Amino acid sequence: MSQPTLPSSITLDSVEFAYGPKLPTVIDMPSFELGAGESCFLYGPSGCGKTTLLGLIAGVLQARRGTVKVLGEDLSSMSGSKRDAWRGSKIGYIFQMFNLIPYLNVRDNILLPTRLHSSRKPEALERIAASLGIEGLLDRGVLELSVGQQQRVAAARALIGAPPLVIADEPTSALDAAHRERFLELLLGQCKEAGAALLFVSHDQSLAPMFHKQLSLPELNRAARVELV
Amino acid sequence: MLLLSLAWQSLRNRRVTTLLTVFSIALSVALLLGVEALRVSARESFSSTISGTDLIVGARGGGLQLLLYTVFRMGTATNNVKYESFEEWSKHPAVAWTIPYSLGDSHRGFRVVGTNENFYKQYRFRKTRKPEFVTGRAPAEFNEAALGSDVAEKLGYKVGTKVTLTHGIGAAGIMDHDDKPFTVVGILDKTSTPIDRSIYITLEGMSAIHVGWQGGAPPEPGEEVPAAKLKKEDLKPEAITAFLLRAKSRIDTLRIQRDVNNYLPEPLMAIIPGVAMGELWSTVKYAEIALEIVGGFVVLVGLLGMLVAIYTTLNERRREMAILRALGAGPIKILALFLIESLMLAASGCALGVGLMYAGIAALQGVVEKQFGLYLRWQGFQPEHGVYLGLVLCAAVLIGLVPAWRAYRNTLADGLSVRV
Numbered sequence: 001m002s003q004p005t006l007p008s009s010i011t012l013d014s015v016e017f018a019y020g021p022k023l024p025t026v027i028d029m030p031s032f033e034l035g036a037g038e039s040c041f042l043y044g045p046s047g048c049g050k051t052t053l054l055g056l057i058a059g060v061l062q063a064r065r066g067t068v069k070v071l072g073e074d075l076s077s078m079s080g081s082k083r084d085a086w087r088g089s090k091i092g093y094i095f096q097m098f099n100l101i102p103y104l105n106v107r108d109n110i111l112l113p114t115r116l117h118s119s120r121k122p123e124a125l126e127r128i129a130a131s132l133g134i135e136g137l138l139d140r141g142v143l144e145l146s147v148g149q150q151q152r153v154a155a156a157r158a159l160i161g162a163p164p165l166v167i168a169d170e171p172t173s174a175l176d177a178a179h180r181e182r183f184l185e186l187l188l189g190q191c192k193e194a195g196a197a198l199l200f201v202s203h204d205q206s207l208a209p210m211f212h213k214q215l216s217l218p219e220l221n222r223a224a225r226v227e228l229v
Numbered sequence: 230m231l232l233l234s235l236a237w238q239s240l241r242n243r244r245v246t247t248l249l250t251v252f253s254i255a256l257s258v259a260l261l262l263g264v265e266a267l268r269v270s271a272r273e274s275f276s277s278t279i280s281g282t283d284l285i286v287g288a289r290g291g292g293l294q295l296l297l298y299t300v301f302r303m304g305t306a307t308n309n310v311k312y313e314s315f316e317e318w319s320k321h322p323a324v325a326w327t328i329p330y331s332l333g334d335s336h337r338g339f340r341v342v343g344t345n346e347n348f349y350k351q352y353r354f355r356k357t358r359k360p361e362f363v364t365g366r367a368p369a370e371f372n373e374a375a376l377g378s379d380v381a382e383k384l385g386y387k388v389g390t391k392v393t394l395t396h397g398i399g400a401a402g403i404m405d406h407d408d409k410p411f412t413v414v415g416i417l418d419k420t421s422t423p424i425d426r427s428i429y430i431t432l433e434g435m436s437a438i439h440v441g442w443q444g445g446a447p448p449e450p451g452e453e454v455p456a457a458k459l460k461k462e463d464l465k466p467e468a469i470t471a472f473l474l475r476a477k478s479r480i481d482t483l484r485i486q487r488d489v490n491n492y493l494p495e496p497l498m499a500i501i502p503g504v505a506m507g508e509l510w511s512t513v514k515y516a517e518i519a520l521e522i523v524g525g526f527v528v529l530v531g532l533l534g535m536l537v538a539i540y541t542t543l544n545e546r547r548r549e550m551a552i553l554r555a556l557g558a559g560p561i562k563i564l565a566l567f568l569i570e571s572l573m574l575a576a577s578g579c580a581l582g583v584g585l586m587y588a589g590i591a592a593l594q595g596v597v598e599k600q601f602g603l604y605l606r607w608q609g610f611q612p613e614h615g616v617y618l619g620l621v622l623c624a625a626v627l628i629g630l631v632p633a634w635r636a637y638r639n640t641l642a643d644g645l646s647v648r649v
Contacts, residue, residue: 051644054645055644060554060555060644060645080559081559084554084558084560085557087555087557088556088557088558089557091557093555095555095645098548099552100552101235101552101553102242102549103238103241104238108238112556113557115231116231116558117557157556169645
């Protein structure tokens with residue numbers, strides 16, 4: 001499925017990261033690669049640097065050593081505010097749970113990225129909402145929604161404005177098995193339709209077969225292996 | 230724009246806290262402006278105790294003292310003004326009118342003022358108001374008296390009541406003018422000025438009760454002159470205590486003042502009421518400053534309430550910050566979001582506070598005037614009120630920086646992870 005004409009979505013090269021000069025190294029990854037439009041299942045049990053890795057890829061954290069290239073940009077060469085703007089316009093992000101701003105309704109939550117970044121266009125709202133089955137909820141308050149509905153709203157927000165990369169940090173861990181597969185199908189389908197690469201992190205390996213590529217973070221991250229010993 | 234609407238919706242989401250915070254800021258702002266209005270009203274009330282009078286003339290002595298015993302009916306005069314001098318100045322071509330005051334007697338603690346019809350015609354206070362009768366009329370005969378409204382109210386006197394005056398301003402008793410009682414013929418309307426606390430008789434009345442008195446001592450027993458035997462020439466006043474003067478043209482005021490001060494027949498002095506009142510008022514400057522400081526602290530307390538209200542939400546909002554962060558809002562935007570919330574709270578607090586102040590003054594005006602004789606009013610928006618509100622907003626931003634800075638630090642530390 002990967003389109004060879006496009007640059008790879010994510011390239012990590014001998015990346016090292018620690019939260020402080022005297023704190024232990026959390027990430028030590030010789031390499032990591034995700035092609036454009038590719039969907040990747042990253043197996044990540046807790047404590048292996050999963051959130052840190054995602055922070056590095058999203059440009060919230062900066063590597064101490066090595067290069068992090070995402071969507072063709074070398075993140076270490078960008079200023080903090082530029083990285084923020086870049087992340088907002090190019091990356092859709094889904095958290096494990098509580099993805100939504102409680103005081104905004106469903107529509108405003110989904111449209112938030114488009115209001116923060118003009119490059120993300122709001123036109124596809126109805127279509128995305130319909131394909132995720134939440135078109136009837138748009139004017140509801142987010143606190144009235146079930147967890148499954150909330151996650152679908154979060155997916156819609158990640159997908160609106162067609163960002164080239166979607167990062168999902170254990171988005172299904174709060175869902176039961178039936179909803180989990182349904183949600184994943186919808187997410188994968190929408191990413192495929194939009195041509196977005198999907199980096200999906202989970203500790204639930206039963207979902208892995210649905211992706212193009214399956215990786216294991218403890219194997220990629222040498223720092224995690226040290227800790228596991 | 231987005232930050233504005235986010236801040237607004239976030240505040241709306243926490244309705245109760247928001248309303249309470251806004252209300253507490255509003256109360257403090259209302260109090261600050263209210264204190265200001267009170268301060269200016271007090272000064273206004275004070276300085277408008279007397280209007281339309283260009284000069285107060287009395288025997289040479291302290292200017293402040295002259296002001297106190299004429300306008301405020303406090304303290305006593307040490308010397309008198311000869312009646313001939315008064316008449317001469319009354320007829321002076323540059324003088325429009327004069328009001329004589331003959332003081333020194335009292336009735337149950339209230340001062341007695343001997344004056345003439347000019348007092349009822351020409352005296353002005355609060356710019357244009359003059360003494361008006363609720364019932365009855367001005368005293369015309371030597372045994373008639375009019376009462377200020379406080380006197381009538383406190384003593385329960387009505388038209389027709391007989392009043393015995395006391396020599397001096399002590400308690401009734403030894404030196405009563407009980408041989409010549411006065412009849413109340415009129416009661417003045419409430420003015421909320423010292424006018425209310427006096428009894429008014431004619432200059433002739435003042436002379437009548439002192440017929441036979443020598444050097445401030447009552448006549449020997451047997452030498453009293455009964456009212457029925459008073460001759461017309463007995464009633465002619467010999468001296469008054471002071472008089473108010475209005476120049477035909479205000480330009481002449483300073484010249485007349487100089488001439489009065491250099492008046493050869495007897496040592497007199499003239500003071501300009503506004504100037505003397507200003508001097509007197511400046512002695513209570515400290516009270517004004519204290520009021521202002523208290524007002525400032527009240528606002529500070531209101532704003533600290535806001536700080537607490539926002540600060541306590543910081544932890545529960547860390548997730549919200551992480552979401553905004555993931556959506557590409559930089560830490561500066563997060564900081565701005567919190568600052569905007571503080572500003573919104575403070576601005577609505579100010580707006581509501583101004584409203585509360587208007588409502589409060591409207592509600593309290595009557596009570597305050599009745600109880601304290603102070604005409605409380607809002608003098609309209611002055612530049613300094615804008616400065617006050619601006620300072621409140623600046624203080625709100627400064628105080629709002631505390632939670633905003635904390636949120637900023639949190640977002641930097643948390644990144645996309647959320648510690649709840």
